[in-house]
Amino acid sequence: MEASSEPPLDAKSEVTNQLVDFQWKLGMAVSSDTCRSLKYPYVAVMLKVADHSGQVKTKCFEMTIPQFQVCDLTLPILAHFFCNRRIKRQDIYFAFKYFILIPLGLMFKNVKLNESLNSADPEFSN
Amino acid sequence: MAAGELEGSKPLNGLLNALAQDTFHGHPGITEELLRSQLYPEVPPEEFRPFLAKMRGILKSIASADMDFNQLEAFLTAQTKKQGGITSDQAAVISKFWKSHKTKIRESLMNQSRWNSGLRGLSWRVDGKSQSRHSAQIHTPVAIIELELGKYGQCDLPFSSSVVVFQKSEFLCLEFDEVKVNQILKTLSEVEESISTLISQPN
Numbered sequence: 001m002e003a004s005s006e007p008p009l010d011a012k013s014e015v016t017n018q019l020v021d022f023q024w025k026l027g028m029a030v031s032s033d034t035c036r037s038l039k040y041p042y043v044a045v046m047l048k049v050a051d052h053s054g055q056v057k058t059k060c061f062e063m064t065i066p067q068f069q070v071c072d073l074t075l076p077i078l079a080h081f082f083c084n085r086r087i088k089r090q091d092i093y094f095a096f097k098y099f100i101l102i103p104l105g106l107m108f109k110n111v112k113l114n115e116s117l118n119s120a121d122p123e124f125s126n
Numbered sequence: 127m128a129a130g131e132l133e134g135s136k137p138l139n140g141l142l143n144a145l146a147q148d149t150f151h152g153h154p155g156i157t158e159e160l161l162r163s164q165l166y167p168e169v170p171p172e173e174f175r176p177f178l179a180k181m182r183g184i185l186k187s188i189a190s191a192d193m194d195f196n197q198l199e200a201f202l203t204a205q206t207k208k209q210g211g212i213t214s215d216q217a218a219v220i221s222k223f224w225k226s227h228k229t230k231i232r233e234s235l236m237n238q239s240r241w242n243s244g245l246r247g248l249s250w251r252v253d254g255k256s257q258s259r260h261s262a263q264i265h266t267p268v269a270i271i272e273l274e275l276g277k278y279g280q281c282d283l284p285f286s287s288s289v290v291v292f293q294k295s296e297f298l299c300l301e302f303d304e305v306k307v308n309q310i311l312k313t314l315s316e317v318e319e320s321i322s323t324l325i326s327q328p329n
Contacts, residue, residue: 016270016301022313026320032239037192040236041324043317049300059298061243061275064236065321071248072314078250079307082267 020056021048043068135219137165138181142223145182150189150234181220184212188224189231198224246295247274269302 023046029038047059063071144161147153162174169177184205193201202217212220237244249272275296302310 016299019300019302019306019310022310024313024317026317026324028324029236029239034190034238035192035235036190038236038239039192041321042240043321044242047298047300049298059243059275061245061273062240063245067245068317068321071245072318074248074250075307075311075314078252078269078271079311082252082269082304082307 017049017051017057019047020050022046041065135215138216138219139223140165141178141181142185142220143227145178145185146227146231149182149186150231150238152234180210180212184220188220189235192232193224195225243275243277243296245273246276248272249274266303269304269307271300271302273298273300 025044026041027044028041031038041064043063043065045061045063048056049059050056141161144156144165148156158175158178159171161178162169162171166174188198188201191197198221202212202221205211206214206217251270253268253270255266255268275298277296
């Protein structure tokens with residue numbers, strides 16, 4: 001077999017794509033034609049992904065803050081199991097921390113976010 | 127007299143529910159005649175029509191301004207004082223309705239104002255790659271993340287205020303090595319920091 005400088009990840013699968021670039025912005029929707037007072041922050045993401053043929057496509061989407069927080073919570077769990085493929089005692093502690101302690105903390109954070117957004121804005125009051 | 131029959135709280139609550147379904151949640155098939163025959167059968171159509179328009183207008187004003195409870199009370203009090211406005215009983219029903227449905231209606235309005243795809247779901251898996259066409263033996267973990275992206279579509283129906291909201295999902299599958307996973311985590315923490323800065327700002 002000839003020596004190959006192929007990178008360890010073989011992105012030839014027709015199903016999966018390789019992430020080439022990840023750009024984000026944090027926006028605030030203020031008002032629209034259907035709702036005068038929107039007042040919600042959102043995270044807009046632009047992904048550049050390469051398919052199996054090497055063709056690069058752009059995918060854009062938005063997340064509300066709670067949706068972003070789910071990603072923010074989920075990916076560290078992925079990273080943890082990425083490095084620890086057998087279940088160990090620290091996995092149980094990890095699961096307790098991420099499925100119980102942190103969601104409780106997020107619930108309180110969401111309350112604070114909602115309170116700060118619902119404070120009266122003179123520009124939009126009747 | 128038909129006007130007295132317009133004051134009942136149970137049919138009004140039903141009417142507000144139906145208006146919310148039609149105006150905000152995109153439920154099809156809610157016509158004026160259906161509402162009248164189901165909720166106010168004794169009221170003639172020529173009296174029901176302006177009443178329906180008035181209730182729809184009030185609900186849209188409240189939702190559009192995303193009124194908090196102080197603003198709501200002030201608004202409804204003003205509506206009870208104006209000519210051709212609403213009664214105190216009707217104001218109480220509307221107030222109770224908004225308090226219990228505000229979150230859901232607001233969520234629908236936010237969804238309607240989002241024109242890009244939204245993130246509807248995220249799944250992940252860790253695989254252990256053992257062989258490939260070009261390498262006999264590799265033992266590298268691979269993270270596979272599947273994103274479900276949903277597009278919101280809208281179209282107008284003949285009943286002028288109706289908007290049907292439908293969703294199409296697209297699945298995007300991404301492959302990551304350990305380096306990329308850590309890069310993404312670093313980026314997410316930057317986003318989290320920006321969100322924290324936004325929340326902590328006084329305005």
